[in-house]
Amino acid sequence: MNLPAALNLVESLDRQTLGERAYAQLADLLISGRLAPGEKLSLRAAADVLGVSIMPVREAVSRLVADRALEVTPNRAVRVPLMSAAQFRDLTKVRIAIEGHAAAQAALHRDQSDLASIARAEEEMREESRSPKPDLPRAVELNKTFHFAVYEAAHSPILAEIIRALWLKAGPVINLDLRANPERLAKGDAIRFHANVRKAIAAGDEAAAQAGIAADISGAAEVILARGGLAG
Amino acid sequence: MNLPAALNLVESLDRQTLGERAYAQLADLLISGRLAPGEKLSLRAAADVLGVSIMPVREAVSRLVADRALEVTPNRAVRVPLMSAAQFRDLTKVRIAIEGHAAAQAALHRDQSDLASIARAEEEMREESRSPKPDLPRAVELNKTFHFAVYEAAHSPILAEIIRALWLKAGPVINLDLRANPERLAKGDAIRFHANVRKAIAAGDEAAAQAGIAADISGAAEVILARGGLAG
DNA sequence: TGCCGTGATCTGTGATCACAGTTAGAGTTA
DNA sequence: TAACTCTAACTGTGATCACAGATCACGGCA
Secondary structure, three states: OOOOOHHHHHHHHOOOOHHHHHHHHHHHHHHOOOOOOOOEEOHHHHHHHHOOOHHHHHHHHHHHHHOOOOEEOOOOOEEOOOOEHHHHHHHHHHHHHHHHHHHHHHHHHOOHHHHHHHHHHHHHHHHHHHOOOOOHHHHHHHHHHHHHHHHHOOOOHHHHHHHHHHHHHHHHHHHHHHHHOOHHHHHOHHHHHHHHHHHHHHHOOHHHHHHHHHHHHHHHHHHHHHHOOOEO | OOOOOHHHHHHHHOOOOHHHHHHHHHHHHHHOOOOOOOOEEOHHHHHHHHOOOHHHHHHHHHHHHHOOOOEEOOOOOEEOOOOEHHHHHHHHHHHHHHHHHHHHHHHHHOOHHHHHHHHHHHHHHHHHHHOOOOOHHHHHHHHHHHHHHHHHOOOOHHHHHHHHHHHHHHHHHHHHHHHHOOHHHHHOHHHHHHHHHHHHHHHOOHHHHHHHHHHHHHHHHHHHHHHOOOEO
8 A cells, every 4th residue: 555655646636526627617717708797607507518417516606606706696596796887996996905915925025936937928928919810818818827927926825815716706897808809908008017017026126016917907997997888 | 566665675685595594604603713723524413503404504615615714625524724824924914914905995985884883893892801701702703893893994895805704714713712812802902903993094094004903913913823833 | 469477497495315435443353 | 452454434525306486488368
C-alpha cells in the first residue's frame, strides 16, 4: 500500500463531484455573459444538457443562488437576476473599492511569476483586440484572465474569492453587453488601462494600480449605463 | 381578485422553504461561534435535530460550502474549516479593508434612522459588558448587531452581503474564543472602539470611522493570534 | 371576435432509496 | 497486553418518485 502516492494524486485531482462540475459550467456561463439577465433556467432542462440527473444541478444552482448569481422567484422559476440601474451602480462602486484594493495589494506583494503572467495576459488581449476581426468571446475570456492575474498577485485567496463572486453578478450585465457591442473593445480604452495597471504593478505603485483598475471598471460601467438598457 | 393585497403580503412573507430555514439556523450557529473549527457535522444528524429530512440540510450545507463557511473533506466529512494563522491573518486584513470601507461609506451616507439604530446597539452592548456578570452569548449577539447597524448605514446591499460572508468565516474563530475568554470583553476595548465609531459616523468623519472599525477588528484578532491556538 | 375557465404540463421542493467509500469498534490472534 | 482483521454502521453523492403550485394553450361561452 505504498505506491509513491502518484496515483493517489491523480485520483484526488479528478475527484470532483458531478455537482461541482455542474457549478463550474454554470458559473462560466454567467461570468462570460452567455446567460442574460432575466433569462430563465430549468433544473431538468439543464440536467438534460449536462447529461446528469437534476440532483447535481440542484446543488450547483443552490450555490449560485446563495451568491445571488441566480435567484428563484416566488413563482418557482430560476433565473438570472434582473439588475436595476441603482443596483448596477452599487455593484460598480463595490467592485471599484474591492478590485482597486486588490490591485494595490498586488503592486505591493507581486513576485516575478505574477508579473510574467500579468504581462502575458495583457499582451494576448492587446493582440486580440487589435486584430481586424476580433473574436469577442475570446476577448471576454482574455479580459477575465488579465484581471484575475492581477488579483492573484495580491496573494489573498479570500480577496480573490470575493472578487470571483462579484464577477458572477457583473458578468451577465457587462459581458453580455460587450458581446453585443464590440465598439468599446475597438476603441481600446481597456487596452490602455490594462497597460497602465501592468506598469504600476511592476513599479510597485499602489495608487496607480488602484486608479487604473478603477478607471477600467468605471469606463465599462459607464458604457452600460449610457446605453440605458437596465431594468427598473 | 382585488383584495387590497394585504393577505397576499402576509403570505409572501412567511414563504420560506425548509432549506432556507436550515441555512439560517446553521449560519447563525457559525456566526455566533457555537460551532468550533474542525467540528464535524453530519447531514443526517443535523436533519434529525432540525426535524426535517436531509434534503433541506443538504441545500443549506452546499450553500455554506460555497461560501467556504463549511468544507467537505476528501473523506466525505462535513466540518467547519480549520484555519491556519496565515489564513486568519489574511481574513483579518481583508475584513479591515472591506469593513473599514463600509464604515467610511456609512459616515458619508448615514441618515437619522441609521444613527438611531447604531446608538441603540452601542448602548445595549455597553450596558451588557459593564454588567457584573455579563451574558457572553448575548454580548456576542449585541456585538454583531452593532457592527451590522454600521454596515447597513452604508446603504450598499452588496457590501453588506460580502461582510456577512466574511463573518461566517470569522465567527467560529473569533466568537468561539470570546465565549471561552471573556477577559477582552471586561477590558472594554471593544466598547471604546464602538463609541469612537459611532461618534465618527455621526460627525460624518470617514477616516475616523474607518480607523475605529479597523482598530476593533485588529484588536480582537491580536488576542486570538497571541493565544496561538490556530492550526498549522 | 374577445374573454374566461380548465386541464395538461411544467416548475422547484422535499422524501426516500441505493451505492460506494470511510470509520470505528469488537473480536481474535500473536 | 498489544496489534491486527473484519464487520457493521455511518458518511456524502446521486437517482427517482411524489407533490403542490404556477404557467400556458386550447376550447367554450358571451
